[in-house]
Amino acid sequence: MKAVIITIGNEILSGLTVDTNSSYLGRELAAIGIPVVWKTAVGDNPSDIIEAADLGLKAGDLVVCTGGLGPTSDDITLNVLSKHFKQKLVLNKSVFEYLRSRFAKRGVEMPACNLKQAMVPEKAKVLFNSQGTAPGIMFRFKHKKLILLPGVPREVKAIWQEGIRSGLERSPGRRFILSTVLRTTGIPESAIAEKLTALEKTLNPGVLAYLPGQLGVDLRVTLHGADRKSLDKQAGGIIRKMKTALKHHIYGSEGQTLEEVLGLILKKKKLTLGLAESCTGGLIGDRITNVPGISRYFMGGIVAYSNRIKEKMLGVRAQTLVKHGAVSAETVREMAQGAGKIFKSDIGLSISGIAGPDGGSALKPVGLVFIGISGPKGIKVIEKRFLGPRRQIKEMAAQAALNELRLYLGNGSK
Amino acid sequence: MKAVIITIGNEILSGLTVDTNSSYLGRELAAIGIPVVWKTAVGDNPSDIIEAADLGLKAGDLVVCTGGLGPTSDDITLNVLSKHFKQKLVLNKSVFEYLRSRFAKRGVEMPACNLKQAMVPEKAKVLFNSQGTAPGIMFRFKHKKLILLPGVPREVKAIWQEGIRSGLERSPGRRFILSTVLRTTGIPESAIAEKLTALEKTLNPGVLAYLPGQLGVDLRVTLHGADRKSLDKQAGGIIRKMKTALKHHIYGSEGQTLEEVLGLILKKKKLTLGLAESCTGGLIGDRITNVPGISRYFMGGIVAYSNRIKEKMLGVRAQTLVKHGAVSAETVREMAQGAGKIFKSDIGLSISGIAGPDGGSALKPVGLVFIGISGPKGIKVIEKRFLGPRRQIKEMAAQAALNELRLYLGNGSK
Numbered sequence: 001m002k003a004v005i006i007t008i009g010n011e012i013l014s015g016l017t018v019d020t021n022s023s024y025l026g027r028e029l030a031a032i033g034i035p036v037v038w039k040t041a042v043g044d045n046p047s048d049i050i051e052a053a054d055l056g057l058k059a060g061d062l063v064v065c066t067g068g069l070g071p072t073s074d075d076i077t078l079n080v081l082s083k084h085f086k087q088k089l090v091l092n093k094s095v096f097e098y099l100r101s102r103f104a105k106r107g108v109e110m111p112a113c114n115l116k117q118a119m120v121p122e123k124a125k126v127l128f129n130s131q132g133t134a135p136g137i138m139f140r141f142k143h144k145k146l147i148l149l150p151g152v153p154r155e156v157k158a159i160w161q162e163g164i165r166s167g168l169e170r171s172p173g174r175r176f177i178l179s180t181v182l183r184t185t186g187i188p189e190s191a192i193a194e195k196l197t198a199l200e201k202t203l204n205p206g207v208l209a210y211l212p213g214q215l216g217v218d219l220r221v222t223l224h225g226a227d228r229k230s231l232d233k234q235a236g237g238i239i240r241k242m243k244t245a246l247k248h249h250i251y252g253s254e255g256q257t258l259e260e261v262l263g264l265i266l267k268k269k270k271l272t273l274g275l276a277e278s279c280t281g282g283l284i285g286d287r288i289t290n291v292p293g294i295s296r297y298f299m300g301g302i303v304a305y306s307n308r309i310k311e312k313m314l315g316v317r318a319q320t321l322v323k324h325g326a327v328s329a330e331t332v333r334e335m336a337q338g339a340g341k342i343f344k345s346d347i348g349l350s351i352s353g354i355a356g357p358d359g360g361s362a363l364k365p366v367g368l369v370f371i372g373i374s375g376p377k378g379i380k381v382i383e384k385r386f387l388g389p390r391r392q393i394k395e396m397a398a399q400a401a402l403n404e405l406r407l408y409l410g411n412g413s414k
Numbered sequence: 415m416k417a418v419i420i421t422i423g424n425e426i427l428s429g430l431t432v433d434t435n436s437s438y439l440g441r442e443l444a445a446i447g448i449p450v451v452w453k454t455a456v457g458d459n460p461s462d463i464i465e466a467a468d469l470g471l472k473a474g475d476l477v478v479c480t481g482g483l484g485p486t487s488d489d490i491t492l493n494v495l496s497k498h499f500k501q502k503l504v505l506n507k508s509v510f511e512y513l514r515s516r517f518a519k520r521g522v523e524m525p526a527c528n529l530k531q532a533m534v535p536e537k538a539k540v541l542f543n544s545q546g547t548a549p550g551i552m553f554r555f556k557h558k559k560l561i562l563l564p565g566v567p568r569e570v571k572a573i574w575q576e577g578i579r580s581g582l583e584r585s586p587g588r589r590f591i592l593s594t595v596l597r598t599t600g601i602p603e604s605a606i607a608e609k610l611t612a613l614e615k616t617l618n619p620g621v622l623a624y625l626p627g628q629l630g631v632d633l634r635v636t637l638h639g640a641d642r643k644s645l646d647k648q649a650g651g652i653i654r655k656m657k658t659a660l661k662h663h664i665y666g667s668e669g670q671t672l673e674e675v676l677g678l679i680l681k682k683k684k685l686t687l688g689l690a691e692s693c694t695g696g697l698i699g700d701r702i703t704n705v706p707g708i709s710r711y712f713m714g715g716i717v718a719y720s721n722r723i724k725e726k727m728l729g730v731r732a733q734t735l736v737k738h739g740a741v742s743a744e745t746v747r748e749m750a751q752g753a754g755k756i757f758k759s760d761i762g763l764s765i766s767g768i769a770g771p772d773g774g775s776a777l778k779p780v781g782l783v784f785i786g787i788s789g790p791k792g793i794k795v796i797e798k799r800f801l802g803p804r805r806q807i808k809e810m811a812a813q814a815a816l817n818e819l820r821l822y823l824g825n826g827s828k
Contacts (some may be wrong), residue, residue: 010620013450014591015440016634017625019433022455026429036427038462039455041436044620048452072607072624073614106799111604131802152626154806177428209430220430275696275717281703282689282696285717289695290805292771301717303689303699309714309757313727343723357706391704 001171003029004060006052007041008067008077009151021066021149021156028160030177032169034062044068046080053081053146061144062168067151069134071113077148078120078137085141087121095126095135102133127163131155136163178223178231181254182242185216185403192217195245203238214392215258215399216251251406258402263291265411266298271375273405274343275301276314276335278326279353279369283398299343304335314338314350327352327364329381332372340374347375351401353384355393369397373408380408415588417443418474420466421455422481422491423565435480435563435570442574447588448476449638458482460494467495467560475558476582481565483548485527491562492534492551499555501535509540509549516547541577545569550577592637592645595668596656599630599817606631609659617652628806629672629813630665665820672816677705679825680712685789687819688757689715690728690749692740693767693783697812713757718749728752728764741766741778743795746786754788761789765815767798769807783811787822794822 005025011017019041026036038059042048049068056063068077082089096118103110117134120126127136127147134150136159147164149156184192189212193200200208211218221238223231243250252261266273275298277284285301288294302313307326310316315338316331324330332350340348353369360366367386373379382404386396419439425431433455440450452473456462463482470477482491496503510532517524531548534540541550541561548564550573561578563570598606603626607614614622625632635652637645657664666675680687689712691698699715702708716727721740724730729752730745738744746764754762767783774780781800787793796818800810 007453010636011623011625011634012437013440013453014444014593014636015437015442015450016593018437023426023429023432026427028429030428036429037457039421039427041453043451070624070626071604074620074623102801105801108602108605111602111608113604113607154628222430277696277699279703280700281712282691282699282715282717285691285696285719286694286700286808289693289717289719289769290808292804295719298695298719300719300723301696303696303703303715303717305699305703305709305712305714313756342727355703390706394700394704 001034001062002037002060003034003062003064004056005036005039006049006056006063006065007039008044008049008052008065009041010043012041012067013043020153021151024153024157025064025066025160027179028165029064029168031179032165033176034168034171035177044074044076046076049077049080050084053084057141057144057146062147063144064147064149066149066156069117069137069148069150071111071116071133081146081148082121085139085146087123087139089119090122092118092120092126092135095120098128098135099133127159129155129159130162131158135159138164176225176228176231178225178228178235180221180235180239181211182219182221182239182246182250183216183252183254183256183258184219184246184249185251185258185399187217187246187249189217192219192246192249196242199238199241199245207238214395248407251403257287257290258399258406259287259291261411262288262402262406262409263294263297265406265409266294267296269409271347271409272297272299272343272345273347273349274299274339274345276310276339276348276350277301277303278305278310278335278351279355280351280394280398280401281305283394284349284351284401287398287402299345302339302342310335313342315341325364327354327368327370329370329372329383332370333374333379333381336372336374336379347373347405349373349401349405351397353393353397355390355397357390367393369393369400371397371401371404373405375408377408380404415448415476415585416451416474417448417476417478418470419450419453420463420470420477420479421453422458422463422466422479423455424457424488426455426481427457434567435565438567438571439478439480439574442579443478443582444591444593446579446583447590448582449589449591458488458490460490463491463494464498467498471555471558471560476561477558478561478563480563480570483531483551483562483564485525485531485547495560495562496535499553499560501537501553503533504536506532506534506540506549509534512542513547541573543569543573544576545572549573552578589638589640590642590645592639592642592649594635594649594653595625596633596635596653596660596664597630597666597668597670597672598633598660598663599665599672599813601631601660601663603631606633606660606663610656613652613655613659621652628809662821665817671701671704672813672820673701673705675825676702676816676820676823677708677711679820679823680708681710683823685761685823686711686713686757686759687761687763688713688753688759690724690753690762690764691715691717692719692724692749692765693769694765694808694812694815695719697808698763698765698815701812701816713759716753716756724749727756729755739778741768741782741784743784743786743797746784747788747793747795750786750788750793761787761819763787763815763819765811767807767811769804769811771804781807783807783814785811785815785818787819789822791822794818
């Protein structure tokens with residue numbers, strides 16, 4: 001079974017939108033053993049959409065289209081393709097009811113143009129969209145399958161996970177691609193490569209990939225084969241060797257976030273946390289509270305953007321601020337202690353730095369960040385320097401703070 | 415003049431790499447008046463590459479390929495296409511010297527496989543690559559142009575900027591594409607469409623596009639034509655009509671964030687802000703502090719994740735919490751007042767809600783959020799309901815809070 005992906009939308013051709021749907025679908029299809037053999041993008045016009053669909057059905061057994069299912073007049077995918085493939089559109093009552101209840105829940109009456117989205121091909125399978133109003137559509141044409149999905153990435157993901165994936169997993173003739181990821185942070189790509197030199201010599205080319213990102217390097221192991229079990233075994237062996245070589249630099253596996261790992265550690269050790277953020281402005285608290293159920297361990301935070309607040313709420317001494325400045329080891333030390341005290345938490349985590357673009361000096365340049373941790377193992381202060389624009393410095397600083405807390409709590413990869 | 419973009423590489427089909435090159439090239443080509451009419455991606459195999467190139471030359475006058483120019487054996491683009499289009503490969507001395515000096519600078523001898531990259535079509539124009547080893551190649555075939563570029567994004571950008579762009583800008587028969595964006599939030603796509611019905615009737619198809627995102631709908635006006643000035647004038651007229659129809663729902667223009675707009679309003683009105691966040695966990699503070707120089711207006715925030723902190727630090731009355739609960743109009747009212755008091759700020763902005771996935775009830779479901787604003791115009795409390803997973807609810811809640819504050823401060827689209 002081979003797949004073709006067609007992305008529909010003028011904004012894709014003009015480059016105003018980066019097409020992440022087709023990469024997502026490519027990975028998902030590969031993961032269940034259905035390779036994508038061709039991808040194409042066309043604008044919102046009937047003849048190009050039809051030509052792409054015809055070519056797609058020649059090249060593959062499964063054609064997945066994204067885009068153009070919205071309620072407005074520039075969304076023409078369903079009308080064009082159902083006409084071309086002689087699918088009669090009828091009003092689908094359950095879609096209609098779902099749309100109406102969706103609007104009702106928000107206390108809004110359903111606009112007339114959304115009615116269009118309840119018109120689906122009579123013989124199609126309707127794919128429920130828990131994230132939006134446009135349902136996905138699946139229909140057959142001459143023993144081949146077409147799937148139409150909306151263009152909003154989170155809707156594509158939801159429909160795929162909830163309504164398509166498991167069905168395709170049962171189709172015959174698949175070849176497996178197994179892919180696992182280990183996540184690292186706080187160590188540069190080249191240092192990882194040095195630690196993995198010996199292992200890499202034993203691997204075929206393409207098996208190990210470095211995926212460097214702003215907040216860390218992900219390491220992906222990819223194996224191909226017809227037997228899922230033997231692939232799992234092979235991958236397990238490689239992963240074990242990587243863990244031995246990289247130790248605490250690995251914080252998690254595919255899809256796991258640093259804050260999730262930290263949440264697990266706090267839960268396991270039954271420790272509570274209070275925050276005192278300055279340069280990150282709330283980003284650390286935001287990340288920590290992405291973890292469901294964290295309210296039992298996370299007490300709260302203070303975004304102390306002014307010196308007055310650092311002094312008044314966190315109890316940083318005036319003389320510390322005067323003598324060492326707001327961005328200093330001494331200040332984050334007292335901020336961390338203050339956070340622990342005010343939130344009555346086992347741990348106080350603090351951060352202060354210069355996010356830029358202004359406010360730097362020769363002695364304290366933009367990107368200088370101090371992290372303070374106060375807790376059962378005493379007080380630890382870490383100095384870091386980051387390069388980049390304001391947002392990037394904030395993100396790297398928050399990542400470093402979460403990672404330093406993970407290391408302070410003595411929990412490496414497992 | 416019309417362009418086609420072909421992306422070559424198995425990693426693109428399998429989704430392991432997101433194709434950002436074609437978006438970059440799409441934007442760049444559009445900016446100099448050469449629209450992209452078709453995009454396609456094929457794997458590293460000769461017949462697919464040839465088929466795509468042939469189809470590309472039918473659809474456009476300029477075909478730009480990226481990927482497959484590297485030194486390794488899976489990089490076959492140049493060999494395959496030069497053979498197919500009968501271009502004789504010869505050793506190019508200046509490329510050879512450049513490659514050798516590049517390796518010499520790093521103190522490394524040039525690997526034999528890189529020699530391949532100095533073999534270029536005899537009649538082609540060689541495009542210098544300041545960022546890597548593979549030069550770009552441009553050659554003509556039957557009055558049409560083919561450009562071959564490597565796959566590494568920064569190399570594509572360098573070759574484009576340094577060797578292609580200005581040449582194409584001089585080519586005749588270009589048509590300009592003008593594109594402007596207005597940003598809205600707090601109003602669904604379909605409601606916007608209803609307000610713009612009259613305007614849309616006066617526009618050609620494709621001129622107005624709805625770009626719905628999780629936090630709002632962007633509206634893009636795209637115009638094509640040969641005269642830049644008249645396009646500007648036309649766009650101005652359309653934008654004015656859209657602003658009249660949508661009023662305060664428009665918060666900014668292309669690339670502007672809601673927090674930037676809010677920062678400008680605070681600055682203009684010389685107002686200071688203090689925050690009290692619960693369900694958003696710090697996200698509002700994080701967004702506000704993305705704006706450089708905001709520290710003069712943003713005093714700080716309290717992430718009051720527990721009731722104790724709401725009471726103790728923000729001064730919410732115990733009986734309010736008991737009687738109405740932490741997620742209630744009454745609580746956010748007192749939180750907003752408390753934030754204004756503790757931060758000595760002109761405005762206190764507060765939020766409390768149920769981010770889920772647990773913690774909801776029939777009366778107070780997941781997604782229920784209250785926003786409080788206390789300031790010179792008195793106290794305002796807004797109730798909202800959002801649907802979606804935890805992260806999404808947090809993001810929509812933070813967006814709504816920032817937007818409600820913008821509306822409270824009386825500042826619409828400008």
